[in-house]
Amino acid sequence: MARRKIVAGNWKMNQTPSQAVKLVEMLKPLVASDEVDVVFCVPAIDIISVVEACKGSNIKVGAENMYFEESGAYTGEISPAMLTDAGVEYVVLGHSERREYFAETDLTVNKKMHKAFEHGITPIMCCGETLEQREQGVTMDFIRQQVKVGFLGITAEQAQKAVIAYEPIWAIGTGKTATTEQAEEVCAGIRQCIREMYDDATAEAIRIQYGGSVNGGNAAELFAQADIDGGLVGGASLKEEFGKIVNYR
């Protein structure tokens, strides 16, 4: 069975709640699609107003992070139950910016993966190498490690519902997209890693996105690759261009 494409916008730390509603209203008609799953991953403070603004549309709402405890004395954190109660269906986990600036590790990402599944939230687990790692030729070793630890203890049934986003760090926000061949090579390698960890059915079901300077001009070629099931889009998800990316065909 062909995998359904999934295109997610990661707004990062952009858009106040009132700006967020205006952006949703602008994008709503442009991202309408029967063929592609569309997700807006938005800052926590925007979630409630974005869920409301997306009602009646094809857009699903995601968070950009969450904590792995149920509740308690964790000042500043957001729990999985808070997200589901607010209408969130997806969560970005282990984005390289969270790993770099907020000390996320493969192990914390793994704990969050478990919590997401417990609460019925679909994780979009990010992985990707630095430029230095690419130049040293250790890209695939590094990413296999991120995937292996991220999915520790996750069942095949859960893994089949997960999304992995391959984002080479050197391509994020730089305008420097990985070539189609580079992106497909790593996404195929991730699928092979999942095949070795689980089985063929899981490898065929899991969706793998590419992220890193995806735009209206390169989306069609990237998403046409056998192992690229859509994109995780930063900068271009805040513009009209996102409609072109969703409707890339």
Ligand SMILES: O=C[C@H](O)COP(=O)(O)O
């Ligand atoms: O999560 C999205 C990525 O970090 C890509 O960001 P970008 O599209 O601005 O390069």
